[in-house]
Amino acid sequence: MSTFSKPIIALVVIALLAAACATPTPAPTTAATTEAPTAISSTIDCMGAKSGDTLTLMYQWTGSEEVSANKIFQPLVDACGIKISAESTRDAAVLDTRVKSTPPDILFWPSSSPVSLYQDKMVNMTTDGADTANYASYWIDLGTFSNTLYAIPVKADIKSIIWYSPARFQALGYTVPTTFADLQTLVDKMATDGNVPWSMGFENGAATGWTGSDFIQDLLLTLQGPQYVLNIINGTTPYNDPGVVAAYQIYQKWASDPKYTVGGANGTLNTSFLNAIYLVFQPNPEAMMVKQSGFAGGEIATQFPTLVYGTDYDFFAFPGIKGMQGGADWMMAFSSSNAAKAMVAYLTSAYGGKVWAQTGFDESPNKGANGNYTDPQLIKKAAALASAQGFTPDLGDTLGEPFTSAEWTAIIQVVQGTDIATALAPAAAAQKQITGK
Amino acid sequence: MNPLRTLNRIFHALPINLALIIMCVLWIVPTLGLFVTSFRDREAVRTTGWWTIFTPQPVVGETEYTTYCASCHGAKGNALPQANLSDPAIVNKYQRDYQLLAYLKQPINGQPHVQNPALPGNPNQSLPILGKILVYMQKLSSGGAKGPSLTLSNYVDALVGYKGTNSYLQDCASGNTAALLGLNCTASDLTSPAGMGIAMLNSIIVTVPVTLLVITLAAFAAYAFAWLDFKGRQWLFAILVGLQIVPLQMALVPISRLYSAVGMQSTFLGIWLFHVGFGLPYAIYLMRNFIGSLPKEIFESAYLDGANHWKSFTTLALPLSVPAVASLGIYQFLWVWNDFLVAKIFLTSHPVLTVQITNLIDPRGSNWNILTGAAFLSFIIPMVVFFAFQRFFVRGMLAGSVKG
Numbered sequence: 052m053s054t055f056s057k058p059i060i061a062l063v064v065i066a067l068l069a070a071a072c073a074t075p076t077p078a079p080t081t082a083a084t085t086e087a088p089t090a091i092s093s094t095i096d097c098m099g100a101k102s103g104d105t106l107t108l109m110y111q112w113t114g115s116e117e118v119s120a121n122k123i124f125q126p127l128v129d130a131c132g133i134k135i136s137a138e139s140t141r142d143a144a145v146l147d148t149r150v151k152s153t154p155p156d157i158l159f160w161p162s163s164s165p166v167s168l169y170q171d172k173m174v175n176m177t178t179d180g181a182d183t184a185n186y187a188s189y190w191i192d193l194g195t196f197s198n199t200l201y202a203i204p205v206k207a208d209i210k211s212i213i214w215y216s217p218a219r220f221q222a223l224g225y226t227v228p229t230t231f232a233d234l235q236t237l238v239d240k241m242a243t244d245g246n247v248p249w250s251m252g253f254e255n256g257a258a259t260g261w262t263g264s265d266f267i268q269d270l271l272l273t274l275q276g277p278q279y280v281l282n283i284i285n286g287t288t289p290y291n292d293p294g295v296v297a298a299y300q301i302y303q304k305w306a307s308d309p310k311y312t313v314g315g316a317n318g319t320l321n322t323s324f325l326n327a328i329y330l331v332f333q334p335n336p337e338a339m340m341v342k343q344s345g346f347a348g349g350e351i352a353t354q355f356p357t358l359v360y361g362t363d364y365d366f367f368a369f370p371g372i373k374g375m376q377g378g379a380d381w382m383m384a385f386s387s388s389n390a391a392k393a394m395v396a397y398l399t400s401a402y403g404g405k406v407w408a409q410t411g412f413d414e415s416p417n418k419g420a421n422g423n424y425t426d427p428q429l430i431k432k433a434a435a436l437a438s439a440q441g442f443t444p445d446l447g448d449t450l451g452e453p454f455t456s457a458e459w460t461a462i463i464q465v466v467q468g469t470d471i472a473t474a475l476a477p478a479a480a481a482q483k484q485i486t487g488k
Numbered sequence: 489m490n491p492l493r494t495l496n497r498i499f500h501a502l503p504i505n506l507a508l509i510i511m512c513v514l515w516i517v518p519t520l521g522l523f524v525t526s527f528r529d530r531e532a533v534r535t536t537g538w539w540t541i542f543t544p545q546p547v548v549g550e551t552e553y554t555t556y557c558a559s560c561h562g563a564k565g566n567a568l569p570q571a572n573l574s575d576p577a578i579v580n581k582y583q584r585d586y587q588l589l590a591y592l593k594q595p596i597n598g599q600p601h602v603q604n605p606a607l608p609g610n611p612n613q614s615l616p617i618l619g620k621i622l623v624y625m626q627k628l629s630s631g632g633a634k635g636p637s638l639t640l641s642n643y644v645d646a647l648v649g650y651k652g653t654n655s656y657l658q659d660c661a662s663g664n665t666a667a668l669l670g671l672n673c674t675a676s677d678l679t680s681p682a683g684m685g686i687a688m689l690n691s692i693i694v695t696v697p698v699t700l701l702v703i704t705l706a707a708f709a710a711y712a713f714a715w716l717d718f719k720g721r722q723w724l725f726a727i728l729v730g731l732q733i734v735p736l737q738m739a740l741v742p743i744s745r746l747y748s749a750v751g752m753q754s755t756f757l758g759i760w761l762f763h764v765g766f767g768l769p770y771a772i773y774l775m776r777n778f779i780g781s782l783p784k785e786i787f788e789s790a791y792l793d794g795a796n797h798w799k800s801f802t803t804l805a806l807p808l809s810v811p812a813v814a815s816l817g818i819y820q821f822l823w824v825w826n827d828f829l830v831a832k833i834f835l836t837s838h839p840v841l842t843v844q845i846t847n848l849i850d851p852r853g854s855n856w857n858i859l860t861g862a863a864f865l866s867f868i869i870p871m872v873v874f875f876a877f878q879r880f881f882v883r884g885m886l887a888g889s890v891k892g
Contacts, residue, residue, distance in 0.1 A: 113847070114651060114669070138836055141851070148833050152744035153753075222586040223611050244612045255853070325854050326534065334584060334626065335548065335619030350854065353653050357583045 094402040095130040098180055098392035102132030106390040109149065110159035110380075111141045119412035120159075126406055127397045133390045154385035157394050162448050163194060163202040163381045174384040176200045180396035185404060185418045189442050194381065204416045205398055205407070206380040209436050210344040210445070211269045211369040214351070216332065218362050219339070231273050231371035241339055242310045249305050250330045250338035251312040252322025253462075260459030262324045263306065264447050266342050267462065268376050269369045270298035277374030277441035284449050286486025290458075291475040299471045307466050313337045316466050329354055332364055342369070344378070345413065348428050360428060374441035378448075379416065408433070450485050457481040526860035527638040529655065533857040541638075549624030552617050556602050565628040579629040585618040592618070642861030646848060649682030651855065684865050687844035692869070693756055694831065694840055695824045698763040702771050702820050703813055705764070710775030711801045715787055725776065731769045739766075740833055747834065754837045762834055763824050771816055778812035779805050814880030821873055841866045 112120050117139060124135055138155070140146065149155060150169050158165060166173060177183065177200050183191055186203070194202035220226070223246065228234040241248040253262035271280050275294045282288035283295070309315030313330055314322065322330070328347050330337045332355055341347065351364050358364055368375075382398060384391050397403045404419025411426045414433045421437055424430045436442075447455040457478040464474040524538040536545065554563070557573070565573030573579060582588040589611065592601045600606060607614045641655035650656035652667030660673035671677045678685040712718075713725050743762060744753070752758040782805065790800045806813075828842040839847060845862045849855060 111851075114850070140832075140836075142832060144829070145833055145836075148740050148744050151741040153748040216584075216586075218584065218586045219615070222589060222615060246612060325852060334622045335616070336585075346852065350852070355583075357580075363584060 094400070095127055096180070096393070096396050096400070097131035097133075098389050098396050100131045100133050100389035100393040103134065104131075104388070104390040105134045105136055106157065106388070106394060107153075107155040108135060108137040108157050108159065108394075109146065109155040110137065110139055111161060112159070113139050113141075116412070119410050122410045123398075123403075123406055123412060124394075127393060131390075131393050133393060150385070156384065156386040156388060156391040158383045158385065159205065159380050160383065161378060161380050162444070163196075163383070164448075164451065165383055166196050166201045169385075170196060170201060172385055173201050174387050174391075176203050176382075176384065176395060176399075179384050179387055180392045181399040182396070182401075183399070185399055185401055186416060187418075187442075190416050193379075193442070193444065202381040202383050203395070203399055204379040205382045206413050207377050207416045207436060207442075208345040208379075208413045209375050209377040209432055209439075210265050211272065211372050211376045212345065212366040212432070212435070213340050213342045213369060214328070214331065214347050214364060214366045215340045216336070216363055217365050219336070225339070227367045228370040234370040238305070238311065247309075247311065247313055247338045248340055249312040250322075250327045250341040251306045251319045252314075252324060252327030252330070253319060254321055254323045258459070259320075260462045261447065262327070262343065263302065263319075263462040263466070264458055265344070265376065265445070266306075267295075267298050267302050268443070268446050269342065269372060270301055271295065272374050272376055272443065273369060273372045274298060277443050280374070280376075280443045280446060283446060283482070284443075284486075286482065286488035290454075290479040290482045291472065295475065296471050299465055299475065302462075303465050303471065307468065316468065319466050320463065325350060332358060345428075345432055366428075366431070368435045374443055375436055375439035376443050376445065377436070378445060379442075450482060454478065454481040454485055522860055522863065525857070526642050526864055527640070528857070529637070529639050529641055530653070530855065530857045533860075547624065547627070549620035549622070549627075552620045553624045555605065556607065556617070557621060559604060565625065573625050574628050576629040579625045582622065585615045585622060588618045588622060589614060642857055643865060644861075645858050646684045646862035646865055648677040648685065649680050649844075649848060650858075651682070651848075651850060653855075682844075682847065684841065684844055684848075684862055687839050687841045688865070688869070690835070690838045691825060691840040691842075693838075694759055694763070694835070695821055697760055698767065698824050699817055699820045701760065701764045702767040703817055705768060706771035706775045706816065707779075707806060707809070707813065708801075709768075709772045710779045711797075711805050713772070713776045714780035714782075715800075715805070716797065728769050729773050732773070736766050736830070740829075744833065754835055756835070756838070759830060759834045762830055763827070767820055767823065771820065774816055775809065775812055778809050782808055811880045814877045818874060818877050818880075822870055825870055 110117075110120065117137075121135075127133065128135060138149070146158075146160075146165065147168075150158075150165075150172060154169075154172060176194070181200065181203050183200065183203075190204050191200065194200055194204065196202075215227075223244070225237060225241070228237045238248045251263070251266075253260060255261065268280060271283075271294065274297060279288060279294060283290060283292075288294070305311045306319045307316035309318070312319055313327075324343070328341050328343055328350050331339065331341045332351050348360070348364070348366070351358060352360070355363075382395065384395060398407075399417065401417070401419030404415050404417025404421075405423045407415035407417060408420035408423035408429075409425065411424065411429055414420065414424075414429060414436050416436070420433065424433050447458050457480075461474040461478045465471055521538045524541060525533055528538065528541070557565075561567050561571065561573050571578065582591060592607065595601065607617065639655070641657060644650075645656050648656050648671055650659075650671065651669055652659055652664070654664070654667065656668075656671065656677075658664075659667050660671075671680055677683070679689070680686065713721060739762075747753045747755075747758050752761075786804060787800055790804055795803070826842065827840075828846075831840040832843050835843075845859065845866060848858050848862055
């Protein structure tokens with residue numbers, strides 16, 4: 052018995068020793084940047100953070116996005132000498148494990164939904180030094196839960212825009228519509244001319260339907276306005292209200308008739324949302340317009356590098372829309388350490404907004420960003436965002452499951468020709484289940 | 489009589505044979521599709537299905553080109569030396585139909601450019617025609633209409649973790665450093681942090697020690713449970729077997745907390761211990777049943793001859809249980825190799841293959857073609873392991889199932 056227990060004991064001892072060796076020695080790294088930058092330190096408040104303080108971050112950004120984010124953090128790192136240790140993940144399971152074991156000081160997430168899950172571990176943004184004066188009131192409202200500001204938007208991308216080719220519009224004698232009636236007239240004119248107006252393809256694996264959900268939300272914002280959408284989110288307006296049905300009727304016509312969209316209902320269901328963008332801008336285009344978020348500009352530029360923004364491709368705001376729809380990345384804090392406060396104070400300051408705009412990492416909801424963009428697409432998008440009467444987050448993302456899937460299923464069924472009232476009933480039931488109204 | 493019997497036999501076997509054939513086809517076709525796709529380039533994957541490589545596809549714009557252009561420019565586009573349409577420098581001046589239309593409106597020698605037949609005057613009709621002609625001219629100028637061509641670019645791109653829109657080799661050849669994102673076109677790219685090369689190395693570093701540790705520890709424990717007589721042996725074994733029902737997910741948060749307290753977060757040691765801990769109960773159970781079913785008499789005669797436990801373990805139990813060890817090894821190897829969740833949470837700084845595959849694809853999935861190559865790369869090593877040990881595997885699957 053003792054003969055073979057020896058190796059096991061030895062292994063355990065080795066493991067314990069190795070574990071002990073792996074424990075980091077908490078030696079302060081004073082060698083970090085201690086020089087005092089003159090122009091910057093006057094605009095960055097370190098909130099008492101000392102050189103060598105570490106700040107742990109979690110976000111979903113990868114690749115070039117992560118590079119941009121680090122560029123934005125760099126002035127803070129230079130000014131206060133804090134060390135940033137970041138983890139990038141898109142996985143909610145990883146986030147959950149981290150939050151329950153060792154939460155990051157600051158979390159950046161593409162929705163404010165972590166607040167509802169981890170509110171008790173989170174820190175009030177105002178006590179962490181957030182400058183709310185730099186944000187439009189509708190942003191603050193969206194980040195406030197149980198009368199406490201838990202989330203601040205740092206990055207926004209607008210969805211309520213339509214991409215088109217100005218040169219092709221000109222060659223065919225079309226003009227950019229300014230009202231929703233204009234848009235309907237234009238769409239019908241294109242259809243009579245034999246040009247397919249829309250590229251509606253929305254295939255995206257298990258997430259098929261989200262592009263349609265964006266389109267319908269834009270129709271709701273145009274026909275009914277932002278408060279109506281917020282009422283759907285809080286449950287006072289059911290998802291099978293006549294206003295919603297009206298939006299679905301327009302969508303059904305445009306997304307399932309081959310005269311209005313590439314390939315008719317089958318084309319909409321089976322064309323991937325990325326191909327739907329390419330179909331409008333490829334050498335032999337199959338449609339005139341595609342409604343897609345700001346990211347489409349980047350996709351066009353990488354797929355067709357010779358096309359010129361402004362003449363070969365451009366976008367206009369959804370005609371007659373009464374409030375912008377968009378996605379935002381939110382900042383939430385799990386810590387009140389000085390380094391965490393420094394980050395919150397920096398990103399919410401006017402100077403932080405300016406750096407964000409100059410880096411060109413989508414738009415920043417921070418007012419300090421206004422007038423500081425250099426990329427022409429961002430300037431135009433930021434102007435659309437700044438002049439918006441309101442901002443509504445994505446209905447489906449905000450309500451969450453089971454509504455999201457029910458909504459997508461409804462959209463797919465409507466495109467396939469199901470009666471709208473029948474298709475909307477399960478989605479409305481899911482909405483009721485979530486909001487309790 | 490005889491032909492009738494044969495017929496009868498065929499009809500008897502028909503349902504089973506049909507069912508088998510259908511099952512095989514159901515399993516094989518998607519894998520075959522993925523395999524074929526993995527050799528097609530990004531544009532081909534994006535625009536057409538894998539089955540199209542078996543049939544000739546109509547060439548876009550060929551009829552339009554023949555109608556409007558071929559009479560002067562020739563079928564290959566090079567009939568007019570001053571306007572050679574097989575020259576990319578000329579064709580690339582016109583990226584889109586409206587640019588070509590504006591150009592064609594200029595008369596040549598006082599005559600309309602396109603006259604036999606003339607282009608429709610209405611741009612609603614002429615632009616679609618020109619769009620198709622453009623596509624055809626681009627094909628002519630890039631070396632003629634290409635047939636279905638197969639490429640290894642998906643494999644190469646996955647291996648180095650290339651994220652651009654062309655392919656790694658193309659961008660290296662043309663020196664397009666912007667799209668290469670830190671890759672420098674030397675052999676060192678094989679271990680670039682975003683690629684499958686380094687991930688394969690990480691996977692091996694994780695999997696091999698875990699497999700060896702589990703086999704060794706399980707063999708020791710199994711011998712002890714089978715042939716050592718100590719108090720509470722059955723209870724201990726029952727508890728151990730019962731531990732298998734603890735779901736791994738339950739331990740994620742506590743162990744993550746423990747690891748960050750002792751500084752083992754994201755270390756190889758941490759993930760080794762986790763996998764060994766969760767692999768052992770089943771491994772001990774399987775090995776005990778096998779070693780326990782060996783004939784009692786051989787151990788008794790060994791003890792009579794003066795062999796101690798260590799001796800009879802190394803010279804009797806271990807050599808006799810090679811099939812069980814091999815099958816356990818395959819099980820454990822594949823289990824750890826294919827693990828995603830544990831590696832994702834406990835080894836963030838050294839992505840293993842399963843985690844790296846999810847890192848390869850960009851957030852909107854525009855480069856999903858790379859996943860086809862990555863998938864086949866990721867199962868090369870498990871295939872090698874499986875075929876190397878598969879003769880033990882069939883024997884080992886029955887290990888412990890019949891008590892001797």
